[in-house]
Amino acid sequence: MLDDPESLIETLKKQLQWHKERGTYGIREPDLKKHSESLQMIREDLGDCQRCKLSSMRTHIVFGDGAPDADIMFVGEAPGEAEDQQGLPFVGRSGQLLTKMIAAMGYNREDVYIANVLKCRPPKNRDPESDEIVACRSFLFRQITAIDPQVIITLGRPAIQLLLDTKEPLSKFRGMFQFFQNIPVMPTYHPAYLLRSPSKKKDAWEDLQKVMATIKK
């Protein structure tokens, strides 16, 4: 539920503007398919995935973690070394910072859902390649449909580029609500970038505050 009439109107305005720019006017329809496919069913379908070349290099698939009915869903880039070892998203240094960001928003990690564009670690943490994203993306999309969060927060460039189907840089969208399947999306920096550029933490916190203003717990 959005917080109050003013924030609802503001969100609808942004949503209509977003559709206007793309020539796809429309109001979000009641999600009759909500929870029709569980996360467990999606995980079982993923199986011991061999759909892209990363399968031969991984230790564990990192499917995602958190509440299946989360209000907030975070979408990062891909597992790193610690995540690949443990099979869980955001458990390394970036994960520790993400946990602090979640706590600052008034949530525990278990309250939100965390996933990535890719479910297997790219070698040496290189950027995801397009064939890997194409092979993996449907599982993320199905996770989003199953969870149906109030807001998605994307962390870094690949996640927002995937959800908006764009090659535009993160800087074009950061801090401004977008929409994926009519779910509000807040693009912000990846925690790994924030570790390298601490001066950007203030901007990221402002992005998270905008999300908090739209959420009713």
Ligand code: SF4
């Ligand atoms: S990255 Fe995705 S598509 Fe590629 S092997 Fe892993 S789970 Fe399968």
